[in-house]
Amino acid sequence: MQIEFGKYEGAGNDFVIIDNRERVFEPRPALVAALCDRRFGIGADGLMLLEEECGADFRMRYFNSDGPEATMCGNGGRCMALFARHAGAAGERMAFAAVDGLHRAEVLACGDDAGRIALGMTEPHGFAEAEEGYFVDTGSPHYVRFVEDVERVDVRGEGRRVRNLPAFAGTGGVNVNFVEVAGEGTLKVRTYERGVEDETLACGTGSVAAAVVASRVRFPQVRSIDVQVRGGLLNVAFDVVGGRFSDVRLTGPARRVYSGVFRPENF
């Protein structure tokens, strides 16, 4: 049997996406990992399924490149929104269910934002100081550490060490973000991603984590933060009411790289 897929990227975070409304694909972890393999497979940071959901346009299911179904992916959500538009599952504005709740998303059409995708995030929670940095859950668990020069960080080595610390065992490990303050409301971020077990070119939930932690401890007046990641520029905008973050919006580029077909029996 042939399965159609789209290969999408959002600021260099790349995904295999399958329209699974007809339940054509069974996401066995070994098959997902084989498809995401960059040498023997299609190659991606993760795989996503678009499925039916009552009361929303669709459901997004996200799997890390090592195979298992995972927590929320911000750049994945933005790519999924564009895929849903391309697949005719949604219009320019949509609401979809994911593991952490309901998300609204929009394929922006006007001005400088044309072609960018905005994704509404669930409320960041669980703020805590941890391991000379900060923990926050933005749909996925994240650790944030401020550094002087993010280019000089051994993201792979130090990221892997922190990701596996016993302090984060309760959430099944953590994604690790190294954050340089480049100016008032501007950050440079590099992320070690759990489930990819390496640095990726961008992480959406990680950028949101960096932005909300920076808002709390560095620039409390700012409500829109630009986040420069290796694969592009993201923006995180939000409101703060009574110390809680609301209307958190992650905006950035996303595009279809190509479409193709594969046969599961070949993997």
Ligand SMILES: N[C@@H](CCC[C@H](N)C(=O)O)C(=O)O
């Ligand atoms: N790339 C993602 C985060 C994906 C989830 C992460 N690897 C985890 O296991 O928590 C993003 O853009 O948010």
